[in-house]
Amino acid sequence: MSEEVQKVELVIITGMSGAGKTVAVQSFEDLGYFCVDNLPPALLPKFLELMKENHQRTPKVAVVMDLRGREFFDSLIDTLVQVGKEDWISEQILFLEADNDVLVSRYKETRRSHPLAPDGLPLEGIKKERNLLDELKGRAQIIIDSSERKPRELREEILQAFKGQSQHVFSMNVVSFGFKHGMPIDADLVFDVRFLPNPHYVESMRPLTGKDTEVADYVFKWSETATFMNKLLDMLAFMLPQYKKEGKRQLVVGIGCTGGQHRSVAIAEKIADYFSEDFDTYVTHREIDKKKG
Numbered sequence: 001m002s003e004e005v006q007k008v009e010l011v012i013i014t015g016m017s018g019a020g021k022t023v024a025v026q027s028f029e030d031l032g033y034f035c036v037d038n039l040p041p042a043l044l045p046k047f048l049e050l051m052k053e054n055h056q057r058t059p060k061v062a063v064v065m066d067l068r069g070r071e072f073f074d075s076l077i078d079t080l081v082q083v084g085k086e087d088w089i090s091e092q093i094l095f096l097e098a099d100n101d102v103l104v105s106r107y108k109e110t111r112r113s114h115p116l117a118p119d120g121l122p123l124e125g126i127k128k129e130r131n132l133l134d135e136l137k138g139r140a141q142i143i144i145d146s147s148e149r150k151p152r153e154l155r156e157e158i159l160q161a162f163k164g165q166s167q168h169v170f171s172m173n174v175v176s177f178g179f180k181h182g183m184p185i186d187a188d189l190v191f192d193v194r195f196l197p198n199p200h201y202v203e204s205m206r207p208l209t210g211k212d213t214e215v216a217d218y219v220f221k222w223s224e225t226a227t228f229m230n231k232l233l234d235m236l237a238f239m240l241p242q243y244k245k246e247g248k249r250q251l252v253v254g255i256g257c258t259g260g261q262h263r264s265v266a267i268a269e270k271i272a273d274y275f276s277e278d279f280d281t282y283v284t285h286r287e288i289d290k291k292k293g
Contacts, residue, residue, distance in 0.1 A: 007090045008051050009033075010083070011062040011162070014136060015096030016129060017115055018106045020146040020154050021064050024096060027158040028062035039063045041076035044083070052088060066115075077135060092249070094158075095133075095140035099147045100126055142249060145185050160282070161250050170244040171280040172251045176210070176268040178260025178287045187254035189239075191232065197222055199262040209288050210265025219266040229267070233274055240279060260287025 011033065013024045025035050039047060044063070051061060065076065083091050098106075100123060107114060107122040114125025116132075137143065142161055146154050161171075175184050183190060199205040199215045208215045219225060236253070243251050253271065257263040265285050272281045 007059075007088055009060045010048075010051070010089050010091045011060075012080075012091070012093045013062055013064045013096070014066055014093065014133070014140075016098055016103060016126070016133065017066060018103045019096035019098040020144075020149075020151070021066060021096055023151045023154050024094065024158055025062060025064050027155045028162070030155075031060070031159065031162055033060045033062040036061070036063045039065055041065050041079055044076075044079045048083065048086070048089070077139075080139065092142065093136070093140040095137050095143045097137070097143055097145045097147075099145075100130075102147045148185065170240070170249060170251075171282065172240065172253060172272070172275060173282040173284060174253045174255060174268040174272045175284045175286055176260055176264035176288070177254055177256050178258055178264070178290075179256050180258055181260060181287055181290070183256065184252070184254045184286065187252045189251070190254040190256060193228070193255060193257050193263045193267055196225055196228070196257075196263050198258070200259065205262070208262075209285075210262045210267070211269060211285075211288070215262050216266040216269070219263050220270070229270065233271070236271070236275070240275065260285070260290070 011028065013021055013028070015021060025037055029035050036047070044065075047063070080091075080093075083089055103126050104122050113119070114122045114129070116128045117125030144154070144157060144161075149157070160173075175187060177184055179192070179194065196219065199208070199210075199218045202218065205212075205215050205218060210216060210219065220229075240251065255264040255268045255271070265288060268283055268285065272283045275281050
C-alpha cells in the first residue's frame, strides 16, 4: 500500500470584507476548483478529512473563510499549523486587501452594514477587522489589493496568479510605469531608471515607446545602462530562486521612469526576455497607452 498519493491543492481565500472574495471564489470555480463559501474555521479539520477520502475526485479545493464566522476565527491559526503538517496537502492563503476609504464606499453603494459593526459606522467595523486579520495577512503567500481594480481586473489577476498551480509554476510579472502617475501598489520590487538618458528629449522618438527598436537601441547604447542591467539581472538571478524556494508563486517587479513610455518599457521587455527560459514571465506596460501632453 505504498502507492503515492496526489497532493490536494488547498487555497484559503480570506481578507477584508468587501475586498472581493465573491469575485475570487467565482474565479476559482472557473479554474476548476471545488469551492466552499463561508466555511467556519473550526470545521476545516473535518472538511480536510473528507478531502483526504476523496482526493482523487477533488484535487483542487478553495474555501472562503472570513469574519462572518468570527466566533470560530480564533482557532484558525492553530488549524493552519495543523494543515502545514499534512504532507498530502499543498496549502496557500490568498488575502484580499483594500483601502479603508474604498471599503467604506463599497459598503455605502451596497447599503450593507459591516459584520463587525452591524449597528455602527462601516469604518468602525473595518478597523476592527483589519486588526483581527493582521496575523493572518502575515501568513498569506499571495496578497492582492483590489482598491483600484474593477471586478473583471481582479478576476484576471487571480486567474493569472493561480493558473497552472498544479505544476507549481513560479511566475514573474515585470511592470513598467511612470512615477508621475504613481507607483504600482502591488509591486514586490521597484527600480527607478530615471537616471538613464531620456529618449523623450529626442524629438523623433517622443511619439514612440520602448517597444520600438529605435528607442530600445537608444536606451541600451549607454555605458551606464549596460552597467545597471548587468547588476540588476545578476541580483534578480540570485533572488528569484530564493523567492520560489520560500513558496512565493508570483513576483511583481516594477520598473519606473518619468512617464512610463520609453526607458521603463524597454528595460522591462529586456528583463522579461532574459528570464523567460527559466520562469513563467509576463510584461505589463501600465502607461504605454496613455496620451501624452
